[in-house]
Every structure is written in structure tokens, then in C-alpha cells.
Amino acid sequence: MKKIIILLFLLILMSCSKTPESQKAFESIMAALQSGNSEHVTKVSNEDLSSGTFKASYLEQLPFYLEHFKKIKYKIIEVKEENNTSTIKFSIEAPNLFEYAPEVFQKVLAASYAGTTQEMATKTMNNEYLEILKKNNLKYVKKELILNMLKKDGKWIIDENSPDITEFTSIIIGRLDKLNNGEPANNEKVETKYFKKGERGVLTLSAQTVLSVEFYENAKYEKLREGYEFVVIKLLKENITQDIIPGTPRGEYQIETKDNILIKPIYIYDFGEYNQEAIPSGNKIEQTLVYMVPKGQSKNLVIVDEGIKYASFDLGL
CATH class of the missing domain: 3.10.450.50 (Nuclear Transport Factor 2; Chain: A,)
Structure with a gap:
């Protein structure tokens, strides 16, 4: 039993x-x-x-x-x-x-x-x-x-x-x-890369060059706020890998003022299209970025994503 x-x-x-x-x-x-x-x-x-x-x-x-x-x-x-x-x-x-x-x-x-x-x-x-x-x-x-x-x-x-x-x-x-999401490879602090106007700034997946910077004090794009000016930056962007998705969120390219304030563009104009078949030649596009900035306060063009500053371009002002 x-x-x-x-x-x-x-x-x-x-x-x-x-x-x-x-x-x-x-x-x-x-x-x-x-x-x-x-x-x-x-x-x-x-x-x-x-x-x-x-x-x-x-x-x-x-x-x-x-x-x-x-x-x-x-x-x-x-x-x-x-x-x-x-x-x-x-x-x-x-x-x-x-x-x-x-x-x-x-x-x-x-x-x-x-x-x-x-x-x-x-x-x-x-x-x-x-x-x-x-x-x-x-x-x-x-x-x-x-x-x-x-x-x-x-x-x-x-x-x-x-x-x-x-x-x-x-x-x-x-x-x-x-x-493809553009995330940093780790959780550590990202070291900002510094470039000058006219210098080809190569980051991990892209390259960009500030071609010119112009200022306007009239209502060229919209009504101008008192004490402000339009800052117009012509930028050459290069897509140096097929993995990059063409186009960039507005929040990425911002003006950094002398008071360390970041200002987003109010207008972005694209000229040309990416050629996804070419590595690296052919993957280029020109952009005109328009900002409204307090007079005399523009300092750098920076690439920022979720608070992380990846690159800073001295505008030579």
C-alpha cells in the first residue's frame, strides 16, 4: 500500500x-x-x-x-x-x-x-x-x-x-x-563636436556645412518682433549612409545665443533631394533655415536632440 x-x-x-x-x-x-x-x-x-x-x-x-x-x-x-x-x-x-x-x-x-x-x-x-x-x-x-x-x-x-x-x-x-533612430551608442555624456562656418562637420551618420549667414531687419518672412532680426542660414547636408532617413526634425538645428538660449527655426526650405543609391556622393541637400533672434545675440548653430548637443558651428560673428 x-x-x-x-x-x-x-x-x-x-x-x-x-x-x-x-x-x-x-x-x-x-x-x-x-x-x-x-x-x-x-x-x-x-x-x-x-x-x-x-x-x-x-x-x-x-x-x-x-x-x-x-x-x-x-x-x-x-x-x-x-x-x-x-x-x-x-x-x-x-x-x-x-x-x-x-x-x-x-x-x-x-x-x-x-x-x-x-x-x-x-x-x-x-x-x-x-x-x-x-x-x-x-x-x-x-x-x-x-x-x-x-x-x-x-x-x-x-x-x-x-x-x-x-x-x-x-x-x-x-x-x-x-x-536608424539616431540614438547615442551608450548612456554616457556625448562629447560635442565643434566646427567653423564653411567647415564640413562630419558626425556619425551625416555631414553638414554652414555655407552662409545673412541678417534681415525687415518683414521679409513674417512680422518681425521689436528688437529682433531674421537670421538666415544656408546649410549643406550630406546623407553619407543609406540608413539615414531623409529630412530632419525642426528641433535639431537651433541657434544658440550669447546668453546660451536655444532658438528653433521658424521656416525650413529644402532644395534638392537625397539620392539613396549613392554612397557617399549624391546624397546632398541644401537647406535654408530662418530664425527670429534678438538683435546681435546669434552665436552658434547647434545640432540638438532631446537635450543632447551633438555639434556646434561657429557662425563667425
């Missing part, structure tokens, strides 16, 4: 500790990524994610990602599965390639200026990231995330509307999606 009770207890314990099917599916997805095998990654992307993330052509162009995937680690914290839905809480860590983006970009940019082809520039980028992934002190990003899973046609897939799906995708591609 005692043996029967023990056996029943073990059976109950085994049934209670059974791994949820959604967890098995999630672990299968992660195993495919961690394999670093292009076919496995493409297959799981097409079949187990709500929308395919990694195409075969994408991985062919950027094969360093396969080595990156091999270094991803995760740990399941909690799984809540009910009927055809499931919530999985887990920790994940992966190489933070975004931290190394500035140094890689500089080498790719140098190759571009040397007259190399786009194919060779891409090869340079791949080689640089492959070398970075060999580092013993490689920088990682670590997070706890929550993803939802859905059971469709008898198969568990990751729900693309999960609360942390954007963060999850960002981590598994090494945070390189943030390059």
Missing part, C-alpha cells in the same frame, strides 16, 4: 512539472537562433514568428549576425499557459553591437571614401563585427522581458503584439536598429 501511495505521488508530481507546450515552442525558436545556422534561423523566422524577421537574403548580406546569434543566452522565469494563449517571462542577454557601431562606421566610411564598391563596404562592416564578436570582454545587453505566444492551427508562435516584442527584436539583432 505504501509503495502505491509513493507511486501515485510521483505521478502527480511529474504531471505538475510537465513543461508547457508554449515553452517548448519558445525554446525551439531560441535554439534555432542560437544554432547560427542560416536555414534554421530563416525557417523559424518564417514559421514561428507572426511576421518573418530574418530573410535568407538579409543573412547573406549580413552573415555576422549568425555569429552574434550563437552568443545569445536566455533563462525562463515563468510561464502562464491557458488554452491557446501563453505568457512567458524570461531573462535574455546578447552582445550589444550598437556600442561598437561608431568605430565600425568610421572604417566603413573610410572604405567608401577610398572609392570602394558598396559590396566591399558591406564586407568591411561584416569583417569588423566578426572581429568584435571574438572579444573576450564583449559588451552585453541584459533584460527581463515578457512575450505572449498564440496557438494557431495547432502551432505556438510568438505574438507580434507582445508587450516587449520591440525590445526582444532589438536585443537579438544587437541593438543595431537604434542606428
Whole structure:
């Protein structure tokens, strides 16, 4: 009788500790990524994610990602599965390639200026990231995330509307999606770069040159406030990578006064269009920026984003 009770207890314990099917599916997805095998990654992307993330052509162009995937680690914290839905809480860590983006970009940019082809520039980028992934002190990003899973046609897939799906995708591609968002590569203070009027100011993803500065004390653009003047700056902007989205928010280019007050433009006029097929030549556009500034107070043109001053151009006044 005692043996029967023990056996029943073990059976109950085994049934209670059974791994949820959604967890098995999630672990299968992660195993495919961690394999670093292009076919496995493409297959799981097409079949187990709500929308395919990694195409075969994408991985062919950027094969360093396969080595990156091999270094991803995760740990399941909690799984809540009910009927055809499931919530999985887990920790994940992966190489933070975004931290190394500035140094890689500089080498790719140098190759571009040397007259190399786009194919060779891409090869340079791949080689640089492959070398970075060999580092013993490689920088990682670590997070706890929550993803939802859905059971469709008898198969568990990751729900693309999960609360942390954007963060999850960002981590598994090494945070390189943030390059397109113009974010700094780390949380440290950004060092402002200083240039003079007429000097080509190269930042990580763009270049700009202040061509001229003019002043008007009449109502050339709109009614002028008393004690103010119009400051008109002609700017040449260069799109030196295909990843830049043409156009710039008004808040980026501001006049810094002698009292250290920042003033946004009241008008922006564009002349020309970006040529997204050319690296780097051809990706140019001229802008005329119009500001209303207290007389004699203009000092610098600065590039500011969310309180971070990336560059300052001495207007020579």
C-alpha cells in the first residue's frame, strides 16, 4: 500500500512539472537562433514568428549576425499557459553591437571614401563585427522581458503584439536598429563636436556645412518682433549612409545665443533631394533655415536632440 501511495505521488508530481507546450515552442525558436545556422534561423523566422524577421537574403548580406546569434543566452522565469494563449517571462542577454557601431562606421566610411564598391563596404562592416564578436570582454545587453505566444492551427508562435516584442527584436539583432533612430551608442555624456562656418562637420551618420549667414531687419518672412532680426542660414547636408532617413526634425538645428538660449527655426526650405543609391556622393541637400533672434545675440548653430548637443558651428560673428 505504501509503495502505491509513493507511486501515485510521483505521478502527480511529474504531471505538475510537465513543461508547457508554449515553452517548448519558445525554446525551439531560441535554439534555432542560437544554432547560427542560416536555414534554421530563416525557417523559424518564417514559421514561428507572426511576421518573418530574418530573410535568407538579409543573412547573406549580413552573415555576422549568425555569429552574434550563437552568443545569445536566455533563462525562463515563468510561464502562464491557458488554452491557446501563453505568457512567458524570461531573462535574455546578447552582445550589444550598437556600442561598437561608431568605430565600425568610421572604417566603413573610410572604405567608401577610398572609392570602394558598396559590396566591399558591406564586407568591411561584416569583417569588423566578426572581429568584435571574438572579444573576450564583449559588451552585453541584459533584460527581463515578457512575450505572449498564440496557438494557431495547432502551432505556438510568438505574438507580434507582445508587450516587449520591440525590445526582444532589438536585443537579438544587437541593438543595431537604434542606428536608424539616431540614438547615442551608450548612456554616457556625448562629447560635442565643434566646427567653423564653411567647415564640413562630419558626425556619425551625416555631414553638414554652414555655407552662409545673412541678417534681415525687415518683414521679409513674417512680422518681425521689436528688437529682433531674421537670421538666415544656408546649410549643406550630406546623407553619407543609406540608413539615414531623409529630412530632419525642426528641433535639431537651433541657434544658440550669447546668453546660451536655444532658438528653433521658424521656416525650413529644402532644395534638392537625397539620392539613396549613392554612397557617399549624391546624397546632398541644401537647406535654408530662418530664425527670429534678438538683435546681435546669434552665436552658434547647434545640432540638438532631446537635450543632447551633438555639434556646434561657429557662425563667425
